[in-house]
Amino acid sequence: MIPEEKLPTIDIKGKKYVQAKDRVLELHKQNDEFSLTTLILSDDDKRVIMQTTLEINSRVFTGIASELKNQEKPYENCETSSVSRCLGFYGIGIIESIASADCMVSYENTKSVNKSYKSNSGELASTPQINYIKKLCKERGISEDKYKFETMTKNEASDIIQVVMDTKIVEGN
Numbered sequence: 001m002i003p004e005e006k007l008p009t010i011d012i013k014g015k016k017y018v019q020a021k022d023r024v025l026e027l028h029k030q031n032d033e034f035s036l037t038t039l040i041l042s043d044d045d046k047r048v049i050m051q052t053t054l055e056i057n058s059r060v061f062t063g064i065a066s067e068l069k070n071q072e073k074p075y076e077n078c079e080t081s082s083v084s085r086c087l088g089f090y091g092i093g094i095i096e097s098i099a100s101a102d103c104m105v106s107y108e109n110t111k112s113v114n115k116s117y118k119s120n121s122g123e124l125a126s127t128p129q130i131n132y133i134k135k136l137c138k139e140r141g142i143s144e145d146k147y148k149f150e151t152m153t154k155n156e157a158s159d160i161i162q163v164v165m166d167t168k169i170v171e172g173n
Contacts, residue, residue, distance in 0.1 A: 018093030052086040125157035
């Protein structure tokens with residue numbers, strides 16, 4: 001891998017981020033053989049959630065992203081973010097965080113929409129939310145015992161999903 005400071009960056013709120021296109025180009029420069037696949041994990045009226053998997057040199061890396069449907073190009077933005085996060089976990093484009101410039105621009109554009117989406121904080125978490133948290137925990141080797149699913153609100157579930165999605169899967173050698 002090349003040192004990250006060699007990859008082009010853009011500045012968002014005083015932090016440097018590498019764009020998704022530059023991460024993908026770097027992956028192709030570094031490797032001739034790999035598998036990069038994207039899968040839609042969830043697709044409902046409000047949100048799409050995707051997972052990207054990179055298989056390379058007998059190692060597996062994943063990245064998960066979500067996008068609200070009322071945004072422009074939700075599927076394309078979600079896939080780009082998912083790929084960026086996956087390549088970040090592989091080690092491409094990490095400067096100050098796993099997030100790419102594309103992820104951060106999307107985040108900034110959806111902050112006000114997210115506030116209204118999370119306003120139902122008193123409602124109990126939905127069955128799909130709970131099942132998704134359990135799936136993420138299993139994938140990442142995290143004990144789900146610490147979560148109180150019976151009393152979890154939608155807002156809490158949303159926050160937990162983000163935290164668990166940001167948890168890096170540690171691969172053995």
